[in-house]
Amino acid sequence: MLRRARFRLLSQGGGPACLEALGSRLALLQQAWYQESAGAMTAEGLAAPAPVQQVFGQEQALHMLDVAPILLTVDSRVWQTALAVMELCGLAQDTILLVVQSNPAMLDVIWLEPRRLASRLLLERCLQLTAGQVYERHAGYVAKTGTERVAVRLLFLQKNNLLPWLVAEKEELLKDWRRQRGFRAARPAPGEPPLISLRDVGKRTDAQFASLPAVQAAGGLPALQAFQAGLATKPDYRALQAEAEAEAAQLMAQLPEELQHAAVNSTCDGAAAAEEDAPGS
Numbered sequence: 001m002l003r004r005a006r007f008r009l010l011s012q013g014g015g016p017a018c019l020e021a022l023g024s025r026l027a028l029l030q031q032a033w034y035q036e037s038a039g040a041m042t043a044e045g046l047a048a049p050a051p052v053q054q055v056f057g058q059e060q061a062l063h064m065l066d067v068a069p070i071l072l073t074v075d076s077r078v079w080q081t082a083l084a085v086m087e088l089c090g091l092a093q094d095t096i097l098l099v100v101q102s103n104p105a106m107l108d109v110i111w112l113e114p115r116r117l118a119s120r121l122l123l124e125r126c127l128q129l130t131a132g133q134v135y136e137r138h139a140g141y142v143a144k145t146g147t148e149r150v151a152v153r154l155l156f157l158q159k160n161n162l163l164p165w166l167v168a169e170k171e172e173l174l175k176d177w178r179r180q181r182g183f184r185a186a187r188p189a190p191g192e193p194p195l196i197s198l199r200d201v202g203k204r205t206d207a208q209f210a211s212l213p214a215v216q217a218a219g220g221l222p223a224l225q226a227f228q229a230g231l232a233t234k235p236d237y238r239a240l241q242a243e244a245e246a247e248a249a250q251l252m253a254q255l256p257e258e259l260q261h262a263a264v265n266s267t268c269d270g271a272a273a274a275e276e277d278a279p280g281s
């Protein structure tokens with residue numbers, strides 16, 4: 001069962017004075033942000049970066065800002081909601097901090113957007129993972145622009161009974177298979193299993209994905225394009241969208257009240273952006 005997030009809300013902290021506490025490097029980032037975004041400042045002003053320092057510590061906050069300067073402009077409620085959603089989905093706080101420290105851009109993601117949740121739900125089922133494990137191991141395939149491509153292709157694999165070939169990473173598995181049969185590990189071998197990796201699903205173009213042996217056997221590019229063309233009317237797709245919307249509502253209901261209003265506005269904006277990225281749009 002999902003549990004109420006325990007992250008302490010820190011959005012009440014300081015203004016420009018708090019940024020000065022981050023040191024000269026952050027002061028330079030602050031100055032650059034003023035120059036680039038002065039016309040887009042809100043009533044929250046420059047308060048957002050200060051809580052980042054309070055949560056992650058000064059040294060790590062500076063590193064995160066070097067890696068993802070966009071954090072300087074992210075509404076504090078957005079990244080607080082990101083942390084809360086991951087905890088609601090079962091990740092321990094120390095694990096969450098490690099995950100976002102290695103990929104700070106995760107804090108600038110609307111995790112309650114239903115299309116992202118649809119991809120997460122499918123990844124859970126197809127790889128037999130928990131929600132927390134998806135965020136910990138494969139969040140990039142849920143967070144990235146065009147996330148619906150992941151859901152569409154997983155549904156395509158499901159429809160064509162290709163899920164047994166789906167693996168998180170295939171290179172080492174194929175190398176082991178070749179070694180066990182006396183082949184050179186680095187070269188394709190006859191009879192090897194037509195594995196499909198998450199990278200194939202999430203990173204390849206339609207033509208590249210369709211050229212995979214398992215997908216070719218299911219009809220290749222014409223079959224994939226036909227599946228995408230009628231996607232909105234397919235019962236499996238509609239059921240997945242309804243489940244994702246229910247999941248979004250369930251998660252939102254467990255957020256602290258002060259984050260719920262911001263989450264509603266953010267998911268509306270995220271849905272509009274995802275509509276533009278949808279296959280066939």
